[in-house]
Amino acid sequence: MSAPAQRACGRRMRREIAEQPDRWQDLLAREGDHLAHLHEEIRAHPPRLVLFVARGTSDNAAVCADYLVQTSLGLPSASASPSAVTMFGARLDLRDVLLVAISQSGESPDIVSYVEMARAGGATTLALTNAPGSALAGAVHDVVDLHAGPESAVAATKSYTAELLALTALIAPDDVRAQLDDLHSAARDVLSAAGPAVVELAGRYRYTTRVVTAGRAFSSASAREAALKLMETSYVSAHGMSAADLLHGPIALLDQSVPLLCFASGGPDANAMTELVELGRGQGVDVDVIGDGSVASSTLPPLLPRGLAPQLRPLLEVLPAQLLAAEMALARGIDPDRPRGLSKVTRTY
Numbered sequence: 001m002s003a004p005a006q007r008a009c010g011r012r013m014r015r016e017i018a019e020q021p022d023r024w025q026d027l028l029a030r031e032g033d034h035l036a037h038l039h040e041e042i043r044a045h046p047p048r049l050v051l052f053v054a055r056g057t058s059d060n061a062a063v064c065a066d067y068l069v070q071t072s073l074g075l076p077s078a079s080a081s082p083s084a085v086t087m088f089g090a091r092l093d094l095r096d097v098l099l100v101a102i103s104q105s106g107e108s109p110d111i112v113s114y115v116e117m118a119r120a121g122g123a124t125t126l127a128l129t130n131a132p133g134s135a136l137a138g139a140v141h142d143v144v145d146l147h148a149g150p151e152s153a154v155a156a157t158k159s160y161t162a163e164l165l166a167l168t169a170l171i172a173p174d175d176v177r178a179q180l181d182d183l184h185s186a187a188r189d190v191l192s193a194a195g196p197a198v199v200e201l202a203g204r205y206r207y208t209t210r211v212v213t214a215g216r217a218f219s220s221a222s223a224r225e226a227a228l229k230l231m232e233t234s235y236v237s238a239h240g241m242s243a244a245d246l247l248h249g250p251i252a253l254l255d256q257s258v259p260l261l262c263f264a265s266g267g268p269d270a271n272a273m274t275e276l277v278e279l280g281r282g283q284g285v286d287v288d289v290i291g292d293g294s295v296a297s298s299t300l301p302p303l304l305p306r307g308l309a310p311q312l313r314p315l316l317e318v319l320p321a322q323l324l325a326a327e328m329a330l331a332r333g334i335d336p337d338r339p340r341g342l343s344k345v346t347r348t349y
Helices: 002-008 011-044 058-073 080-085 109-122 135-139 157-172 180-205 218-234 244-246 270-282 315-331
Strands: 049-053 077-078 095-105 124-129 142-145 210-215 237-242 260-263 287-290
Touching: 011 142, 011 157, 011 180, 049 058, 049 109, 058 077, 058 157, 058 218, 077 095, 077 157, 095 109, 095 157, 095 218, 095 270, 109 124, 109 135, 124 135, 124 157, 142 218, 157 180, 157 315, 180 287, 180 315, 210 218, 210 270, 218 237, 218 260, 218 315, 260 270, 260 315, 270 287, 287 315
Parallel strands: 049 077, 049 095, 095 124, 124 142, 210 237, 210 260, 260 287
Antiparallel strands: none
């Protein structure tokens, strides 16, 4: 690869990672009133169930939303299975159900088909998408435009955090939602502080073939998304999961050649995550932590502000993980803007 080509590698992904604080401001400025109205409607007329339908990165955002619904609204929530409709022709009774479809492109046929079935089955349907003119947007009762702007790198970054931001504004309690307007400033601080430490960590991970990422509750979404980004950009076998699920068997994967990246800060999950970190280190595992310093890390400094609500953590803690995916790919001689075998719009049926 020529020197100019090497310098161009990862430029789009890194630029889009850096854009995120600005895009969050755009989203809240343009959709804030709409999201506030929907928030009030859900609380005034709660559904019997909130059902999410998504794929890939958007499905990781739905993991966070699942916790938001249960802890903030006190309602049951679930993740839909599009193949039940597209492959097996299932038709569900979804009266009094709120179906939230999450898709950056809005063009995956199985997601659109599921929404059409749900609407015919009595559900109220809402789409969160970065493409308000998409097929998905035309199939639902209401649309939230994510306003993430064009995303030219194949690996989704700013559209993912836009989904998280919109879901938090839609579902979270008022005291958490009140903090969203100031979160862009904290995001800039995280991105600034993360740079050099992430480059060092990427160098340490350069030759690994497997990585495990873990978090609890809201942060389990970050673990899943970090693993997906590492797989997409660096071609490593990355396993992202709840730290609780990790202890139920997969922890056997860990050894001196398989690093563990945890997402942990002060809060209800801190003790459990501390125990996992100590267990890993006791087995000679290379363990690092993205968090506020409440759970000790090896390489990474505290990157998140102390006292951050657990519901807001996924928005900030994924930023260093996105940078890590880009830098690790570059360290391995891969262009993270153009992963092999992937395209920006994935159509599944």
